[in-house]
Amino acid sequence: MPSVPPDDAPALHVEKLDVTYGRALSALRSVSLDVPHGAVVALLGANGAGKTTLLRAVSGTLRLHRGAITAGGVRYGDTALDGRDPVAAVRAGVVQVPEGRRVFAGLTVDENLRAGGLGLAIGRALMAAPRLLLLDEPSLGLAPMMVGRIAEVVREINAGGTAVLLVEQNAGMALSLAERAHVLEVGEVRLSGDAAELARTDAVRRLYLGETADGAGGLDGRGAA
Template sequence: MPEAPPDEEPALIVEGLDVTYGRALSALRSVSLTVPHGTVVALLGANGAGKTTLLRAVSGTLRLHRGAVTAGRVRYGSTELDGRDPVAAVRAGVVQVPEGRRVFAGLTVDENLRTGGLGLGRRRPAQVAEARDRVFALFPRLAERTRQAAGLLSGGEQQMLAIGRALMAAPRLLLLDEPSLGLAPQMVHRIAGVVREINAQGTAVLLVEQNAGMALSLADTAFVLEVGEVRLSGAAGELARTDAVRRLYLGESAEPDHPAATATRDGAAATEGQGAA
């Protein structure tokens, strides 16, 4: 069956999403979020808030974790993604980099990269070569280590490889799950630069982070999840100035006499409540 032509400027639209694990555990409730074409959207929240669950619902991997969408929908452009599998998401141009930089430790860098985009079926060698060139331009360290076992790379290099493998599928929307977790500040800075570069090349990014400072510095808009619900959303720069975000996620105490905090006390454009997209 011939595939429908891809949309010109597809957006990810999540509407009223409920997700449960098993029969009982409600992980997301009525979550709405939009990632417009070509933008970076940060998804913030404490451990257990449901960030990974949201990415799984988008990438079609929820079922692998015994989770299910019980209400709402996920669409990317004209493609319905809820209830689909990872291959459908990859074909639509949506690729997830899972948390914990899971690379195949026993395979070489090159072999790991070759596993990227497998769900796409046969591609022209030129397409694959182009994707590889893009990865090596972004990550020159990987180009120097193509024959090295991935398990011998540093944590930062493994994260680069995990991102590189996702890029081999030439995504139009990249889902990144805590890429900075456990990395030294200098490496976090480099990962941030890479995200910026990937976005500059036209790929939209949904960036899950506990490092709110890093994520907000990159993002156009941001959403804060709290125990499965969207608590705050808005322009990243404005969210970064709100009391709640400063206090909870940027590790600052927002005292009443703090000038920046006072300035945005009432006037923040960030909207409280769920689904304010």
């Protein structure tokens, strides 16, 4: 069984993380964030901001995409995850559901199964009994009714004690679920704070919730980056 971090320690600690692809393309620069034990944390940003790269760094799947951590570190409780493979992350209690619910093409069927990845529906990931679930765009391509159901499922998972790091283009849904949120821009954290407070800032309302100067729009699950 994976070790459980003490209640006063973050389940996940990312510190000054740098990631490159192919030894040339800088994807993340000095990214730091925590996911508290049992919390939902949202990660927002435009396409190419580095959100998926961060999840890959945590789950150990960077090497499948020719990526590497070049500075900083990732820890879950007392376990260092940087430089480890996906199976090591799962053993520590960390499971990823990749964008579009795809399998990890660079892993064997057996490794996909052990990583909670084969089929990549959220239910399959939960078979690994994660302490921390990494969700990458779970509402991608879904109808509004299904987006609402996904939100309910995330709440149910979290209510069972599983922490969630949620990458989601539907910023309205993500901010309504999360306690804290971070905004990535071009590989760097630009904004961090309480999710409800960030949702009230002009920048987040304009860029991620689709609100106009008169305040139209809002946290109804329709806003998207």
